[in-house]
Amino acid sequence: MxxxxxxxxxxxxxxxxxxxxxxxxxxxxxxxxxxxxxxxxxxxxxxxxxxxxxxxxxxxxxxxxxxxxxxxxxxxxxxxxNNGFKKFTRKKQKELGRKYRNLTLKELKKMLVSPAFLLEYTSIILLFVIVFQYWPKTTGFIGLVVLMLPYFFSAFHSLKDKSTRKSLNIMIVGNMGFLFFSLYNLGIQIFNSYYEAEIHKPFIIFAIMTCLLYPIMRTNINVYFLAYKEHKNMYELMLT
Amino acid sequence: MSNSKLYKGSLTTIILKLLNESDKMYGYEITQKVKELTKGELKITEGALYPALHKLEAEGLLEVEVKKVDNRLRKYYRLTENGEKETVNKLNELANYISTMQNLVSPKLSLE
Known part of the structure; x- marks a missing residue:
């Protein structure tokens, strides 16, 4: 029945x-x-x-x-x-974290041999060299903005797209870059306290850190968009 | 699985084997198929099935397809290329395990 x-x-x-x-x-x-x-x-x-x-x-x-x-x-x-459902969600969350970590690693490997990305990466490195030459003090801030790009996308989608709200997949994939962004932020804090008294601060550290973390941030954006498209389609199907 | 702890380690092999035999299956269908094939001897509980399916999906052995069926969405699981290879490995592992256990439990007598 x-x-x-x-x-x-x-x-x-x-x-x-x-x-x-x-x-x-x-x-x-x-x-x-x-x-x-x-x-x-x-x-x-x-x-x-x-x-x-x-x-x-x-x-x-x-x-x-x-x-x-x-x-x-x-x-x-x-x-x-509702302990059974709580356990179900917890286990799913754990496996989704694993799924997206594996996907990120796979995507990173693919991207590192892609000519289009290598060209983009070279341009970013050159851009940071130029920024450092002319405005060394702002390098840290620009690096922070660049590494925050995945958050801008997820914040924008959460405002305009209902499918991203209350979605476990989108929440997990949206938080993936948080670790690297936090590392960068920690780097800024350590830098500020360590070189507080110095007159000529080595701002090049920020340019190097951003360039090193850029491929991971870029991979996070790709994985985020993969998950976003898949779940947007699923959400639309649910509403039909 | 409610019947025996002995079945626990074979859950992923059972899922992979069932998916290998049919194009795609959804969660409830898997529980019913196992019940039917084992004549009710083996019951896969929801609490064991879904974490196993999600784990296999995270490992890239399964892929998901979502369809609208009777006013709700249904998630179908199907084997990936890696999943097909892994099924062969898992089935071999299980066959070896069963043969080893058989030798331990009822060793064959030899005249040598």
Whole structure:
């Protein structure tokens, strides 16, 4: 027996109420739960509510929890516990981190042998040499802006595109460059405290750091756009 | 898997083998196929299946295709080229393991 649209919507709201806030995590859970509920109703002759309660438990969620909830000692039903879903999301998050790290490495290897990127990289190095020659003090700031490019894209998309909001994939891929950006930022802090008293500060350090981190930042942008396009299509398909 | 801890280590091999036999499958379909093939002897739990699928996807052994089915999205998993190679390796590993265990549990008698 196929579930009607309203019943599917009920399951989607049940997932949201149980803390599954990312839409790209929810789609897989929703399909599994709907399929399992349909089969249970058909094969075991149980009601929609009984079937859903059974499937809720099969994900490792309890249907009874003890404690004090609104002056009651016990909480029962579909919203008593969501530990199974929490565990599901945590494990997915871990594997997505791995997926995008592997993808970044693969993309970096591909980019380092691409003539177009090598030309771009050479231009960036030349640009930083020129900037350093004429405006040595601003090298650090320009480097910071260049390494922040992935954040500009993800911030822009989060404002204009709903598919990027509450998406676990986009959140993870958007944060990928954070480590390298933080390293650069840390470099600035160390530089400022170490060379505080110096008159001629070695600003070339910033040019070197930016040039070294540039390929990683550029790879992050490529991987971000790959994930963005894939999830945008998925989101549009969901809304149709 | 609810039946036995012995099956736990073979979960990824089971998934790869099933996907090798069909073009693409979705999560619930995999659980039902295993139940059907083992006549209910082996049940893959949701808590074990999805982390295994996501792990295989992260390793580049599976790829995902999303389709709209009955008012909802469905994620189909299919083997990549690397996944096909890995399936052969995993099945060989499992066959060796079964043969070693068989020798340990019921060793053949020899007259030599």
């Amino acid at each position: 196929k579930l009607i649209k309203e019943e599917i919507e009920f399951i989607e709201h049940y997932l949201i109420k149980n803390g599954v806030k990312y839409w790209d995590v929810r789609i897989e859970l929703l399909d599994h739960i709907v399929s399992a509920v349909e089969d249970k109703i058909e094969q075991e002759g149980v009601s929609f509510n009984e079937a859903l309660l059974d499937v809720h438990q099969s994900f490792g969620n309890r249907t009874k929890t003890f404690g004090i909830y609104n002056d009651k000692l016990m909480k029962t039903g579909l919203y008593a516990d």
